[in-house]
Amino acid sequence: MSNSNVETVTSSTDRIKLGLAVLVIVAGIVAYSMLEGQPTALRVGIFVGSLVLAAIIAWFSEPGRRTLSFGRDSYNEVKRVVWPTRKETTQMTGIVFAFVVVMGILLWVVDKALEWVIYGLLLGWK
Template identity: 60%
Template structure:
């Protein structure tokens, strides 16, 4: 027999932890802008510290662990992707440019044809 109060305590504890994690990250961002006269390395350091503290706090909550596990799984999936080599990338880019040029010419011809039919034939404007 489960106790419904235990579930609510865990859920509200997790909410507090997630809220603290968000607050830590926001504090890092606020620190970045508050230190506008400081060197860039210090400003970036504040953001990184805020992010690390937020991740550590989030790791101890169930939703945070799920998000971190999802991020790890996503990273593993991107490592499985077979990325195109330079030749394939250039060929694909060339095909896209050729298609764009063909579509531009087609749309220009369509536009001029409609303009000719409407203005020259139907309305008699020249």
């Protein structure tokens, strides 16, 4: 069996698994809607159970394993991030607000200048 044929079989199998996972989620949504008279905890439990079951089904596919690996790598990367201190965050927020105010004033001045040029000088309206 050639390598491309194996990839096709795996790909088809993965599509079936992912399709089944989507169907399980849809079934959970339908069950949530159909059980309208039942307690909310039961309805939510069935829906969350469908999400968990769909996640388990998807995990057994290659895209699911890649997604899990990506999540694990992302979590490890986040642990390495150096977060700003409270003082740095406050200072940067102040700078952003000041910039927004200055840009707002600048755009207002430009707008009024264009209004004066267009309506006052070109059209002769006062």
